[in-house]
Amino acid sequence: MPSNLLTQATPALPAQPDLVHSSFYRFVALSDPDAVVTVVRELVAALTGSVLVAEEGISGALAGHAADMATFEHALQHDERLHGAFTGMPFKHSACATRPFWKVRVHRKKEIVALGLDGVTGAIPDRAAGNHLDASAWRELIARDDVVLIDNRNSFEYRLGRFKGAIDPHVDNFRDFPHYVASHADQWRAEGKKVAMYCTGGIRCEKTSAWMQQFGLDVYQLDGGIMSYFNALPDADRDWQGECFVFDNRVAVNTRLQETATTIDQVYNDSPDEAWRLVRAKRLESVNPKRPLPESASPPANGSADDTTPPQD
DSSP states (O other): OOOOTTTSOOOBOOOOTTEEEEEEEEEOOOSOHHHHHHHHHHHTTTOEEEEEEETTEEEEEEEEEHHHHHHHHHHHHHOGGGTTTTTTOOOEEEEOSSOSOSSEEEEEOSOSSOOOOTTOOSOOTTOOGGGEEOHHHHHHHHTSTTEEEEEOSOHHHHHHEEETTOBOOOOSSGGGHHHHHHHHHHHHHHTTOEEEEEOSSSHHHHHHHHHHGGGTOEEEEETTHHHHHHHHOTTGGGTEEEOEEOSSTTOEEOTTSOBBSOOGGGTOOSSHHHHHHHHHHHHHHHHSOOOOOOTTOOOOSOOOTTSOOOOOO
């Protein structure tokens, strides 16, 4: 059963000096995603992790030596065969104590994040840039009384850590989120509420924000998600409780983007939806075990085995 990590912070693990995790996504219309898959498979050869490619864009979570990662990120943005589709795409880096993945896969998918609504895509040319808030603007927004703050992640992620005052939609899968929004939109609109939502890296919010505007809602999202917020603000723990779940063998990071000693057994409960997640996570961990906490470590100052874990957010 999960332990209460909101109030019982686990220590940070010492990072491996030359191992970096990189996550990224971009919604962009790709005319030939299969050709993109072929190129990306060549570019990721020195790394581990997973990349998803669909007609609506690309999403990835990779790990490797810093030099190899820099080479990949440059190539993804500048390889002529990709026709500039990913030029200027941001990459979010974090440290690793545990190796996040043990092999690399590039998958061709219908969607890079599965919302399950026909015709809904994240590749929207006229998306309102003003609704993407940087860390400072987000902090100001969520302090307001006329804002409803929505955690656009799974319930087990919310339990592990969240922005103070955030609402848990109680979804076990991203496909459940549209029903939650549709059933509450009238209430939020009647109360004159602005809707602020966040997720780990921004991809879920990017996919749903434009769709939500059909309900007449004033929707805002945290640009770059939780990981960018932690990176931007040294005092991110002012607004955040607990840790942030990551979909790899590190399990969780703190507000300083350091891997913590939290284990998968502390994350999932025994509900049917989370039980299968725990079984799968244990299978992956058996191949690439989480690095143990050194005996000398002290608490931080602030409170199928043949597959890789695909990027979820």
